Amino acid sequence: MPINVNDPEYLKAELEYSDTKNPEEKLSALNKMISHAPKHKGGENLRQQLTQRRKKLEGEIEKKKKKGKSGKQGIKKGEMQAVIIGKTNSGKSSLLKKLTNSDPKISPVQFTTKEPTVGIMNYKDSPIQIIEIPAIEGENFERGVVHTADTLVILIKNFEELLEITKKIPPHQGKEIVVVTKSDLLTPEEKRKLFAKMQSKKYNFEIISTLPSLHEDNIEELKKKIFDSFDVLRIFTKEPGKNPEKRPMILKPNSNVRDVAEKILKGLSKKIVETKIWGPSSKFGGQVVGLNHKIKDLDTIEFKTR
Ligand SMILES: Nc1nc2c(ncn2[C@@H]2O[C@H](COP(=O)(O)OP(=O)(O)OP(=O)(O)O)[C@@H](O)[C@H]2O)c(=O)[nH]1
Ligand SMILES: [Mg+2]
Known part of the structure; x- marks a missing residue:
């Protein structure tokens, strides 16, 4: 039986609790609720529930603290994430601006x-x-982001910088792409020599420039290299009688139909009555397949559910 609490301080704290999503604020509101909860025997259940909730919340906050060391504002990791690493003035912000929708500050001043x-x-x-x-080489370098990145874009202006940087890169699982930038400052002969050197050392590399005026800047080639480094499957899902979603879902290699369904919604695979598939993994368009069917990149999948 839930009891009726009339203490205004308690009710205020309860409102505070439900009004915020911030775990720290929630915890502070919960503590106020606990201190204003009825002390008599009838409030025993409520007090117990509240202290249990507090224990859970404290655990969550602790976990978040341990995990959230990457990035000062706590960047939520995307499904495909590449980090640009390099010395100051190497052109990292210029490259970020060229590749993405962001508008970072670009300047010849060091450590911008x-x-x-x-x-x-x-x-x-x-x-x-x-x-x-x-x-x-600066004090704001963030090792945590490098540990977890899927791909490292190591940005250099010349080959010597690469040797210098690789010694400083923290341990990581992500694949490496070496990018030599500011190629507009090189003579064709210098460029040719650099290309030969990078190739002979078997680097996965690209030689680029971020100057807006340049035609042969190799930015499109670099975008493809970055995408290819992720090793993922893109899957389009559709509902019966409708067009496929425009944006693909991202799955790990070796995934099957069940993995796709479970990624859409946990438990969904148990509600599926029929799955049809179009594209690279199908024998013919609209083939009916089972949950264990292995999917391929760029498949389209239709689920009929109960
Ligand atoms: N010629 C030439 N200059 C470039 C190129 N890319 C960047 N720059 C210049 O290099 C300078 C540094 O560029 P940023 O992109 O700010 O370099 P950064 O690595 O982000 O530097 P910090 O954030 O300060 O460590 C700027 O003056 C840019 O205009 C390029 O491809 N060619
Ligand atoms: Mg920068």
Whole structure:
């Protein structure tokens, strides 16, 4: 039986609690509720519920603190994330601006970028998160973002910088793409030599320029390299009788139809009565397949549910 609490301080705290999504604010409101909850025997259940809720909330806050060390504003990691790493003035912000919708400050002054800066690069309708981290030799460099990134774009102005930087890059799982920028400052002969050197060392690399006037800047080639580095499957879903969604869902390699359904909504795979598939993994368009059917990049899937 829920009891009726009339204490105005309690009711105020309860409103505060439900009005905020911020866990710290929630906890402070909850503490007020606990201190104003009825002390008599009839309030025992309520007090117990509140202290249980507090325990859970404290656990969540603690977990968030441990995890949230990446990025001062706590950047939520995208499904495909690349970070741009390089020395100051190498042109990181210029590249971020060229690849994405963001408008970072670009300047010949050193250490202009002081915190991780995010932009979204739309590649064939898939949003890719690109982050510029402050210069690697400066005090604002963020190791945490590098640990978890899917791809590292190592930005350099010349080959010597690469040797210098690689010593400083923290441990990471992400794939590396080496990008030499400001190629407009090189003679054709210098460019040719650099290309040969990068190729002989078997780097996954691109030589670019972010100057707006340039035709052969290789920016499109770099976008493709970044996208290819993620190793994901793009899947279009559709409802019966409707057109497929324009934006693909992103799945890991080796996923099957069940994984797609569960990604849409946990438990959905149990409600499916029929799945049809079009595209690379189908024998013919509209083939009916089971939950264990392995999907391929650019498949379209239609679920009929109960
Ligand atoms: N010639 C030439 N200049 C470039 C190119 N890319 C960037 N620059 C110039 O290099 C300077 C530094 O560029 P930023 O993009 O601010 O460099 P950053 O790596 O973000 O530097 P910080 O954030 O200060 O560490 C600016 O004056 C840019 O205009 C390029 O492709 N060619
Ligand atoms: Mg910058």
